[in-house]
Amino acid sequence: MAKVETDVDVVAVTGTCVEERRSCARRLAAAHGFVLVPAEQTAEGVEVVDRAISLVRMTAHAQGMVLEYPVETPVMEIVGALNAAGAGANLVDLVCVLDVGHLLADIASEEYVCLTAMNDGGEGGILAAKAELLVSQIEFASTIAIVNAAGLQPEEFEQVAAVVSHLAPSADQRLITDSDDVHGDVRRPFSERPPDAGWVSILNREFRPQFHSRGVVACRYEQLRPFHPGRLHRALTSCLFQGHCGRLVRSAGFVRLATRPHITGQWDQVGGFFTLSPLMLDHRLGADDEFLAFGQDLAFIGIDIDEPSLRRVLDDAALSDAELAAGPTVWAGFPDRFPDWSTARM
Template identity: 40%
Template structure:
């Protein structure tokens, strides 16, 4: 049975009700749900992954418009979420749907040159290493979905997801590239904290303006010297980058320090990795700044938004 995106957009609860109805029959049909772009992939995974009921998520197919994928990943457009009150960036949604897919279908592949398709496949593979990547000659998504369902490989989805390429890279399960491929995968590690002002300049030059190639995705963990006891989550898709507090050293819910310094996964098309790494290294504290200690660091001009955090003692 198929639930089209229009009906799901109008009534998200329809998924649960239909699943409950089908689950009453032991030999009933499966359910194919077409997710609206505004519905985060993790919401669908949360509904059915490790479910106690008869219906379980076994496959997540992401159909992308091959000709416009790079533009979508760089798009600043906002997409309305179900209910119409909140919005999300198109690039964030596209990245998330690719990262958590078990299959990614490149629709309209026949209209593109082979070298362009190889770049797109390498990019999708970097974002979602566990996904099967297929080419579809049709422009529309319906034929691509039918083709994907014919080749489906049931996948065990769990609530705690590690399918995203950046997670595999930080965990050592995915190897970085050697710099010769058009799609560069970089694991940046640095024990020293960032100087907030110099990091902001690097973000403006290399991430916003693309001086080292188009950085499509970066994610991981970082620390700012001006906020030395806070571990931050780094989350960037296209033109949008968010730094938000993840844990405070010494808080009641953290038995140990989760991470020192910087631990970042970076995926880019045409990236000059040496220039980027050099710029990031120059953005961390030098020897004299490091010796000055946290009291001096707190005086640094900090252009990033304020975090309302305090350790729980």
């Protein structure tokens, strides 16, 4: 009897360390009786993945699939492709294999990789920071498979586990202690429990990390006044990113610059990488839409953050009473060293 084609259960496996990721994917496939599609194949693009899914759907005895992805494939593209209408896939788990022995060094790394875009046959040609790709994998993961923890002292492991938990508070952390260990059972579909990044949970006042450690800090900064772009640029380059307020691992949220009125900007920082980009135009909000932020709404995650100093530095970058009263005509003349924003497609 021919098999009825139903959506196939899929476990997606990501990670920046090739050997550890490959080993975890193989063990998961063997433990659950799933078909393994290695990173060398998924790197070839979405059409290759789609064909593999179609073949498994037609196979009578196939239980599911493990799709291993290279670091060069952005995790948002993985989730988008597997959750797309008609994909034939039921994403049940998104596993990030994490080598905690050098996690903090990886986040601080300035290395770039060339992306493989899933929708163009694997010919990406776009450079991306490896640290940003890694943190995205952690934030999107429903399961964190922790490997190579044996070399860490207890207090070091506690700190790293807390950092991971702050980045991805809803993800399950599984410690892989030997070559035969598997991260755990396949659980309910990913779509029924999409993970919240730590910074999103902080802004939504829903932040409940599973692990804590002395020195690992999360905080929220709110300020109704726009930033003076010149002073904000100086605060970033001469203070915040020099470690004067502690080690910033991750920060993200929404900002307003006085020189760019009526635009909500996206603040996005991982390690030494920072971008400020346009996100929403006020006049294009619908009747039922809400402002993402009236001023500044930012989440910070880091180690030994001096929260009072951080708030003082950011407050000093906001408009003074006199500047606020002067209005947009005067604001337009403020020095602004941030890259220009293109809003044509917003």
